[in-house]
Structures are given as structure tokens and as C-alpha cells.
Amino acid sequence: MRGPPTSGAPPVSGAQSYSQFGQGETQNGPPPMGAPPQRPPVSQTYTPGAVNLSGPQPPFSQQFGAPPVSMQQMTNQMASMQVGSTAPSPAGPGYGKYLCFCELICLLYIFSLPGAFGQVRGPQPGYTGPYPGQPNYGAPPAAPAPAPPATKRLDPDSVPSPIQVIEDDKANKGSEPFTTGVRGQAPPLVTTKFQVKDQGNASPRYIRCTAYNMPCNSDMAKQSQVPLAAVIKPLAPLPPDETPPYLVDHGESGPIRCNRCKAYMCPYMQFIEGGRRFQCGFCSCVTEVPPHYFQHLDHTGKRVDCYDRPELSMGSYEFMATVDYCKNNKIPQPPAFIFLIDVSYNAVKNGMVGIVCQELKTLLDYLPRENPDVESNIRVGFVTYNKVLHFYNVKASLAQPQMMVVSDVADMFVPLLDGFLVNVSESRVVIESLLDQIPEMFADTRETETVFGPVIQAGLEALKAADCAGKLFVFHSSLPIAEAPGKLKNREDKKLVGTDKEKSLFQPQVSFYNTLAKECVVQGCCVDLFLFPNQYVDVATLGVVPTSTGGSIYKYTYFQASSDQERFLNDLRRDVQKPMGFDAVMRVRTSTGIRATDFFGSFYMSNTTDVELAGLDCDKTVTVEFRHDDKLSEETGALMQCAVLYTSCSGQRRLRIHNMAVNCCSQLADLYRNCETDTVINFFAKYAYRSVLSSPIKNVRDSLVNQCAQILACYRKNCASPSSAGQLILPECMKLLPVYLNCVLKSDVLQPGADISLDDRAYLRQLVSTMDVSESHVFFYPRLLPLQKLDVESISVPVAVRDSEERLSRGGVYLLENGLNIFLWVGVNAQQELLQNIFGTPAFGQIDPNMTSLPALDNPFSKRLREIIESVRAQRSRYMKLMVVKQEDKLELIFKHFLVEDKSNNGGASYVDFLCHMHKEIRQLLS
């Protein structure tokens, strides 16, 4: 993620565009939300000399290096958009009156502009980049009405507000438990806190769909362009008030399954002939009920024991797998964790080695286990490396650990068998001695070169030798340039950005790691990578193995023990402790008519149906796209069953089953009424982020915009009541689609700023591929919480505000989080009392912008604020480092990057502008 050190100072143009915006704003009517009336131009605070751009000046800085746009031009531009008289009052809940149609009508009259203006300068600086073919934003032919005096502009409050939607959903759905028994019912939004009662379908914590009412046939699906996908998080953690899946044992013969499609016993199986047979809900095949499973049916045709058996009444449950479900028909060994620590100069110097070793001493007591009272079965092993590898024998019987150096990195092997993987409690003394000595041994190292491929090979070979699955924790610092398999070159070339060759930067530079990843998957070797780079390390290549084995990548650029230790340690603790399954295979079965055709996430597929995951932890999500291969019936709906076969941390082989049924519709309106925009965005983001590997980014962006426009145009054409062509009509469920899509489009991967490194983009690209809906939601549309009116008594978190600078009050303090970072923005006019409460100092100038945690002050405000920060952190799978951003400080530019409704300084459109653009696209499609 974009952190303070990488970004450096902002580009010059950023400051200018900021200044333009500010001026524009002052011209355009009353500022919303009680913001101070005028914002002084802040550009002065950034002298060009202070700008630290190591690379070449980005091209657009020249473009805008010209004198500021004249006031007149600005005014005209803005005025080209006008909210019609029917627009609701700006006070938020106003468009509630359209809810009866479940749609929003937003009227935008688009006026033609004097040609010259449109040609020379688009409404949006930088917009010419992404849409170069259409420099003229206003579409003259469609303009229906004569231009009224251009005095009004489109009020941001009049466009659909994400905050409003989130709050409405909380109010409407947050109070009652969500029961899964009703087919085709859309669950509450991810931002709403709710309880789930499993009554036959999987909880939305496990599966969320883009549409809960699927079109019956492919024509409809094609017409609507709404993606049909499910975001599945098979091992998702549940809140304490929800029951984890029950474990079902069908005995020695294994789980009962359909004879033909092999679907597992589930509530969709229809028992017939008095219970002697059952008909599969997926493929309609009739299968004998084995004698030991026979049960009589009641008068409604249900089995009498229906409610005693989770597999007949629940959406999610687990089966005990038999030996037939094990690799080589052998009960698996308990898995192993291997810690591989880079001990080259950089890793030692930045403190990583010391921190890891110190932390492991305590962390090893918290290895995953199923029963908290029993010791974990997981064995551990240790390797350190620079350009050679050091294995450690930590056998319990030894007085001192023994180090074995393998310098033959070209041909990796494990030098010892016994004593490498050990039980923590048995070898505790030796392990502690080892962890004490590692930092000492390498304290004076001068070795700067590292290897990487052999490190993973070593872990893999160790697991092979021990004949078990497991996870490697690799702590790595630099580009592996030492002579060894998987050696890499520095290929960071910013000149390729924006060209057709840009995609190559996301692809691995050598194929070695793809082959290695395959081998890892076969062995069930999951790789988690912790990176501590000081420069380019080629995340795109190093990440191949982690992302193919169900692993994670953590990146701590310019790691410094003092400021990043907390974040790293929290990530590490969570990563080591989190529940996970090993050597997993996931299969999604569907009812006849649709088929799972595409999969997104961290895994490997050797065929078209089996998702192989060397490791699957509770945070990993797999997004599955479905396509029609036949017709669905409204009667039966569409069923899907996701079965994950995995080895638990205690070494048990299990099957986790999630069932999901959605409705089918023959009317498009039904489809649009039961969509979930957050899930659609999750799918779109993953789809687009994968596409950048194969297509130029411009094409990816264009097709995203195009698909979105088609979705909305289809709605307009088929579902909305007839209205003026100048009106933008959005379906209620998708009214946030434009704003969220815009956020995806302007994300760092799809629209990089000059200050973002290739590594960061590759990192984010891989990160998004495993995100669940709530993570992707906050990642693309960060949560911005105003703190100045914080009610210290309440346990609730303040209502968020929209991600726009206009919403920030100069006297306020705001918290912004996106799942990777937390920012505390402090306005220059913030009250002294507020500052005193938070920072312990009344003066704005005395706030230390480098602090990474708030001082623990003994006042209710400070306590509540820290509680909020903690609770926000607890919701996310990665620990978020806190950064304090003072208004008008240079760090503010980073912060502004996350104000996603505003136009961004790398050329991303503002919400309003994008909405206009979207409208134009839709109109083009309709005409």
C-alpha cells in the first residue's frame, strides 16, 4: 500500500490542481455540510523546490505547468452541468421518495459548450488521458434544451451518496437477524452489522453473490451485462454469537453424494420413494440411500430426522473425510510451519531479523489448533539465508542447535531429516537458544546478496521429506540477484507505464517461479511472503508462488523497527495464528443450466474445475464467475454447492460444504432489484486486475466503463419508466455503481500516479485478488469518520462522511481507513481542547506528524478514540499503521489520494465528473 516513505513529495501538478479545485469551489455556491466558506489556496505551502521527484517529471505536470486556469473558464466548465429543477433537496435522504420504484432518477441536463472550450480543455484535467478519443465532454447532439444561463453546477449532494446507502441499510436491516432460509434474498450490506441464522443457505459471510435473482437464460444475462458471480470465503471467521459449521461423520463409506455429479448431501436433495432414494437438486440424478443412512419421510416428504442432521437443514457444515479423500490414500501427517529468515545485511540492519527471532519465541505457543486446551500438532522448522541457506537442527536431545550450511543453491536439498521439523514444546529450549543466537551470529554480516528460489525449494523439499503439507513464512529483504535458480534482474522501467508493454511489468520475469509454484501446490506447501524492501524487489515475480499457493504477501517498504514493528508484528501474529486448512481443493457445483467458468484468487488450477489451494486461511476469498450453458427455471432457482476438501491444523482431512440457492427470473427488473453492488465491484476489480496481465490498461479501463454503461443502459431501456433522455436513471441496488467503479478506475493499479512504484502496484494487484466484499469495499471507498463531535458515551462509531475534501472541516479531526492504512487528519483550525484531548498538546504546530500511535491520555475522548481505532483495526485482516496527517502538511497529499470522490492528481475523475461521463456513455448506448 502506498505508505509515506514511498510516495515522497507530491508532484508539482498535484498542488496546482488542488489549487484549481479550491478556487473552483469557492465560485460554486454554498459549500455543503457546514464546511468553512472558503479554503485558501494551499499550493503555496509546496514550493517546487521541496518536491522530491527522483524520476522524470510526469508528462502532465508540463501540461498543467501553465498559468492557472482563468476563473471564467472554470466557471463555464462547471456550469455545463446543471441539476434539474426536479432534483431533491440536497439534504441527503431526499431521494427516498423514489424508493417506491426502487430506482433513482437523477437528471442531468447536458449543454453543449462553445466548441473551443471543449476542445482545448476538457472538464477534467487529465481526463483526456483515460478517454483520449473523446476530448469533448459535452455531447452536443443530445442537448435537448436551449442553454439557460450557466450559473448552477451539479451539486455533489444531489448525486447518490454511499454514506446514505450504508446508513439506510444499517437502519433497515441491522436490527434483525438475517435468516438464510428464503431463497434469493439479498443480505444486508457488508457495512451493516447483523447476525446470521443458517436456515439452509450459506451465510453471507461465506458466500455473497452479485445477483440473488439470476436471469433464466443467457440472452438475458448477455443483455443485462450484470456479472453473475459469487465471492466465496470458505473458512470465514464468524462472530461469537454465530455457530461454527457442524461436523458430520457419515462413517467409513464417507459422505453421501450424488452418483452422477458427486454433489454432497445437502438440503437440496429431494428424498423420494419413502426415503429409499434421493434426487439430486443439481443434476436431477436419482441415487440409492445407503441403508445406514435411511430414514422415513414425514407427510410433507421431508425426512423425519431433517432437523437433526446439519447436512439436511443447514447451508454450511463439514464432513469428516475418509482415507479415500487423502493424498495417496494415506491419512495425512500433521502440517508443519517453516520459518525462512533472510539474514543479509539489509535484513539485519533494519532490525527485521532481531524482531522476528524475538517474536517467534512467544509466537510459537500460539500455533493454530482446534482445541485450545491441547497443544498444537504443527511442527516447526527454521532456516536462515543470504546467498546460501542455513538449516538448523533443533532436536530436543541437543544441548545446542546445530547449523547446516547449504551453499549448493543450484540444486537445493534438505541436509537433515531428523531434528529439522520439531514439536515446539519438546524442543523449546533448543529453539529459544537458536532464536537468541541468530541475530548475534549475523550481526556483523556483510553479505548483501540474497537468493529466493532456493529458499522456497528448501522449504518445499523439507515438507516433501517429512511427507506433510505446511506453510512457509519467508522474511525477505531484497531483489534476489545472487547466482541461483530464480535469480532476478532489476527491470523496473517507468517508461513502460502507460504503454502497451506495461502489462509485462505485472507478469513474472522468469518462468521458474511458475514451475516452482506448481510443485508447491502438489505438496501442499503454502508460502507467505513478508517483504522488507528498500528498493525494487519485483513483487510481481516474487509473488508468483505465494499467490499460487493460497499464501499472502506482506510488504513493509523502508522497514524501520521503531515505526513499523507494531504493524509487522501484528500481521505476523495474526498470520501465524489464523485458522487455516492445508492442501485444499475447492470445487463449485451448480445446478444444470449454469456453470462456474472463471475463478479469481490465490490458488492454482491444473484443470478447469478444481481450485487447488496449498493453503487456505480464514481471510482468503475465491471469486467464481458463472455462465449459462442452458436455461434455468424460475421454479427451482439456481443452486450452487462449494465443497472444500482440506487438512485441518490437527491433521484431520475434512470437507467443508457451503450451499447457496438463488432465485431465477425471466424479467430483467427482478434481476436489477436483487443485485449487490459491492459484490459486483469486487468482481469487476478482480477481473480488471487480472486483465492487466494480458491487456493494455487503457483497454481494461475502457471495457470496465463500457460494461458498466451497458448494465445501466439495459436497465434504463428495459426497466425504468420512460423519461427524458437527459435523465440519468439508476437502479436502486446499483445507484452506487458509478461512484464505486470510478474508485476502481482510479485505483493505483489502473491509474498510477508518478509516485507509486511498480512493486506497490503489483502488490496491490495481488492483494485485491483475494479480498472479500467488505475488504474490497473499504479498499476502494475508504471509511472517513468525523471525530470532532464524537460521543464519548456511545458505543457506536460516528456516521462516516463522504470521501471528499469538501466534507472536511478545517476545525475537525477525521479518521480515514481503507483496510491497509489509518490516517488521522487534523484540520488547521481544530479546537485546542480537541487537540489537547487527542494529542496532549493544545497547539496544532506541536503535533508530531511522525507518531504511529496516539498517546494514551486519561480522558474519555482519547480513550474512546483509541477504542475506535482498535475496533477498526480488529475488523481488518491486516494491521493498519496509524499516520497523523496535519492539514496543509506535505503528507496531506497522500491522504488526499484516498478522498476518492475528488479528482485525483494522477488524473482520476471526480465522482460528479465521472457520473456525467457515465451518463453520456449510457445515452450513446441508448441512442
Place this chain on the structure above:
Amino acid sequence: MATYQEFIQQNEDRDGVRCSWNLWPSSRLEATRLVVPVSCLYTPLKERPDLPPVQYEPVLCSRANCKAVLNPLCQVDFRAKIWACNFCFQRNSFPPSYAGISEVNQPAELMPQFSTIEYIVQRGPPTPLIFLYVVDTCLEEEDLQALKESLQMSLSLLPPNALVGLITFGRMIQIHELSCEGIAKSYVFRGTKELTPKQIQEMLGLMKPATSGQQGKPLAPHDAAAASCIFLQPVQAVDMNLTDLLGELQRDPWPVPQGKRPLRSTGIALSIAIGLLEGTFPNTGARVMLFTGGPPTQGPGMVVGDELKTPIRSWHDIQKDNARHLKKATKYYEALANRAAVNGHSVDIYACALDQTGLLEMKCLSNLTGGHIVMGDSFNTSLFKQTFQRVFSKDYNGEFRMAFGGTLEVKTSRELKISGVIGPCVSLNTKGPCVSDNEMGVGGTCQWKICSLTPATTLAMYFEVVNQHNAPVPQGGRGAVQFVTQYQHSNTQRRIRVTTIARNWADAQSQIQHIESSFDQEASAVLMARLGVFRAESEEGPDVLRWLDRQLIRLFMFHLRRSPFLQVFNNSPDESSYYRHHFVRQDLTQSLIMIQPILYSYSFYGPPEPVLLDSSSILPDRILLMDTFFQLVIYHGETIAQWRKAGYQEMAEYENFKQLLQAPLDDAQEILQTRFPMPRYIDTEHGGSQARFLLSKVNPSQTHNNLYAWGQESGAPILTDDVSLQVFMDHLKKLAVSSAA
């Protein structure tokens, strides 16, 4: 004048030289007719307690291709301070330091009793001795324990400043770092992958880290020595550390499935040992000591696969060309041996196992570098333990009986050229005027490298008389040979030992009787036997026998023919290699014992006496002691054995019987004390299974075939189809007179 026997004895005592002929035939033609070539056995470092080394440099002849050392045979003009080289007749003036010499004030090297003299010279800084243990861990627990103890014990025997290193191997090879505190570190290599010396040095960090643009270069020896410190440390510094390390040594942990041999990477282990030394201490005295308990089973140098169902190659397989790994492995070890020899490092092999361990393939490592080979059944035997201890035995000065990095140069007078040498050495390929084209043994050079020497190391030297028949040597002319041996003494001094010998020329036609009487039968036997063994190593067995039979018709040859040096029947290839290894380096006495074992008889009828090595010597009322060099057999005759069983020796009145029983034991003990390697000690009796050791050696004058025909009741019949000496002789006589030979 003294008898020839006295002359020979005197010469041997003074110079360590035994010549086949002590009068040399004066022309090439006559020399060829004598069958046994002009040759000698030379023991370069023969222990001479009465020879104090001199502390100055030898004076050399100034002729560039001569450089002979000033010796008692040189003519000296004391007045002119000039001496004439007796090899090239160059006249040389003495160096300034010899200004004071006169007839009455002669330097030692001119005195006749100093025909052998030793110089201590200054050549660069002294380097410590290096001992690199290469230890097989695929041993039985008991064996490994015994080996560990022996190794720990040996640390106390090493000179305190000696550098010591440890490599252990099994399926993988570990080279242990000895300098570190806390964590025990080792570098691990897999046993299947052949590595170049450069790769090994790179992987051990003996290379400079690659600087920008250029590849890593080997460190200058001095830096490399510093870098290698982690693997080779002074004994006194790491004594404790290494003792602990050895103590904690575990058996190879990799599981050995049923029906498989353990995977033993001897080949790579040795290549790493040799690579380490050549990268760090080239041209420094070093011993690589390999302790192995079985054949190499993987990687380069593998001798047999790990499948137990395929047995290790036998002579039969080799003759049938069925030994798959033989050629490849031999080639591999030869290459290693040559690398070690070039750098002056020697390789010892201590192989203890019941089955073969691949000595046949690995023997060149020791044979070319002067290392020891010791073969035993188990490391947990006194044979191994005491032999190993004896490696570190000290002489009367308290110094180790080992020397390193020797080069032996031979200079001859003009009538003579050197044909070759047979012994634990390699050729240095130095051409010179005294090198014969006619090679016998390792020839074509006048310099040889002997990486490791003991006082017993004896080389066989073969000469060619080049004087033509028509150019007679003047009456009273003498042929001279000078041996110059430079070596590193165990106390790290550089020394040069010079031996100059001379023999009279004799005209074979007129003085044939004189030449005949100057014949040294014992030396000739050994010299010819060495030639035989040398050929046997390189040629097919039967051919060698035929060659030998053609060459010689002598009594001792009967036993040589039957000896394990030429006969492979009943011996494994490893055993043959082992026996031959020792035969080509031991001195004359020991070599004779090897050829014809000694048999002593103890009885009530008189003092102990040597008896014929014949089945007729095996009598019921005798105790026999047989010494074959490799075995020491005490055999109790039938009656004695019965008496002993009855316990007469315990009774006071039979004290004499007790003494009789004790006598051979005491004699055996004396032999055991001095011999290296320690012989296998066998105490057996009539009818005992171990009696076969005796029965296989004696001349089968009585066998089951002729028992009754012979018609005597003395002696013991031997169950063999081998011909007896009698038959052999009869046959020989027939051959000798027939013209068709």
C-alpha cells in the same frame, strides 16, 4: 675383506640401500643377460639415530643439468678449493663459507661415513601439519562409538599446533566449522553431485566475493588460509570443541530401507576434502584420513549400488567385465589422487568392514600419495585401534614418524640411467640426462613426489646400464648413484637427505663369479616381486605369472607365486589391493616376510627354532608361530592343545608347560608392538577353524592326494589341489633343461 653379507648389511645400515647386484656388469648386453636388473631398494628416511643433521645448505654442482650434491666420492683439491663432481666431472669451486677446509678439516659431507647426510635448510615460513578427518557415519552404533573414541584419543597425539579438520559423510557430506562458539556449524553437500574444485571453494567461501564485473578469484593462499580457519583449526585451540563435536556425532539419520545399503557418499566427501586443502594449503604437509565402514554407494566414485541384492564386484566379475562401476570409480579416484599428489597432500584409508569397502577402486589415493591403508573387520578391534594409534608414534627424538611433501631425485653416473621407481610415489615428469627410455615401474623422470613418508617407506629403484659392450669401463671404475630427498619433517623443518652410493663395475665375461657372489638374493627377490606386483596391478594375472616364471627360476618364487600379491584366488579385490599396497612400500625384511612367511616352532625338545614352511612342520607336540606380516598365527599342535584343554598349565608341577605356552605369546607380542599396520592376531589350535590361515600358507607336501603314498605319519595333510614345492621343482627342472622355454 669382509664378506658380501657383511658388506650388504653395513651398506643397508648406513644408507638404507640394498642392491640386487653389488658388482655391476659393465655393459648393457651383460646386464640384460643377468635377468635381474641392476636395481636397489632404498629407504629414504631410514632411522639413523647416529646421524645428526647438519644445519646448512648442501653444496651443489654448478652444471645446470647436474646439480649433484657434494659427497665423499668427489675429488677435492683442498689447495685450490675446488671439487670435481663425480657424476658430470664438472669442476666447481667451494663457496666462500668453505674457505677454511683442508685435509684435516673436512666438512661432514666429504667424510666416507657420511655417504648419507641430512641437511636442515630454511625454505620460507614453517607451515603446521594438517590432519583432515573424513569420517563415515553409516556405521553400526558400536563401530561408530569405537571410532569416535579413537578419533578423540588421536587429538591428544597430534602436535598441538597442527591444524585439524572434520568432514563427516553418509548420504550427505558435512564439513564442520570448528571455530564457532555456541551453535555448531557445518556446510552440507549432497553426495550425488560432482563439483569442480572451483565450485567447492566457492561454496565453502574460500573465494573472494565477486567484485563488480569480475567473477570471484581464488584468494591468495595466505588469505585463503585465514578464510579456511573455520574448517582447519589448531588442535590446541579446538581440542575441547572438537572432542564434543565428535562425541555428539550421530549415525547417519537417513533411513535405510530393507534390502538396501546405506547411501555413502565417499567420493564427494573425498573430493571436498581434497578441494578444501588444495584451495587453502597447497604444497603443505597434510593428511586426509578417511575412515569408512563400507563401500561408496552413491554419486561419483560409487563402487556398488545401494541394492543389497547386487553384491559388490568380485575378481570373477572383474574378469568377466561385469563390474559396472569399476572403471568409472577408479578413474574418479585416480583423478582425485593426482590432484592431492600435485598439492603434496596424502590420503589415508582406514576401512573397517566385514565386506569389501572399495579399496580396489580407492587404493590409488593412498598409493599415489604415500598414505596408509589399513583394513580391518571393525573399528572396535584392537587391530584398528592400535594401528591408528601407531600412525602417531614418535621416534627416539620424540618426533612423529611421518614426513610430508617429499621429492626424491636420482642422479646417476654416465654409465647408468634410471628406469623407474616402484613405491608410493608419483612422477614429477622431470626429464634429465640420467633418465632411461626403458621404463620399469614409474619411469621417464628423475624426480618423484612422495607426499607422505615414514622411516619404513622403501622404494624399489631400477636402473639400466647404458654403457655399450665395446666401450669398456676402465678397470676399478665405479658407478655412482645419488638420491636427494627433500621433505618436510614432522617438526615442520625442511630437510634434505642425500645418499650417495657407488659400486664397482665388473666385466661379466671375465668376472662372472665375482658378480654372482655379489648377488643379493633377498633384495632381488623383493625387487622382482615388486615388478611382478606392479605388473599384476596393471595387467591380467596369468600373464604376470607366466612372465615371472619366464624371468626367474628361483626357490622363493614358489611362495611368491602362491602369495596374495599375485594370486587373487580366495582374496577379494579389496584384499588384493590391500596386500599389494603394503608390499610396495615396506622394507626388505618385511617384504620377505610377506613373500615367504616365517614359521617358528616351540617344543620341549629345544629352544624355539625356525622351521620349514611346510606341512611336514605341523606336528602334534609343537606350537607354531607363523608371521605372514598381515597375520600372526599361533598354532597349538594336537597334543599341546589337548594338554592345554586339560589345564596342565595351571598346575604347579607343569610350570614348564606354562612357560612353553607363554613363549610364543611373548614373541608375538614383540612383533605386534612394532609392526604397522598391526597384524591380525590369531590364536588357534589343531582342528580349529582359524587354523586355515596356517594351512593355506604352508607348502602342501602332504595332501589328501598323496597322504598314503608319502607313507609318513609326521606332519599334517593339507586338503588342497595346489601343487607342492616338490612337484613345482620337478616341473621346473624339466622346463629348465628343455629347449623350448
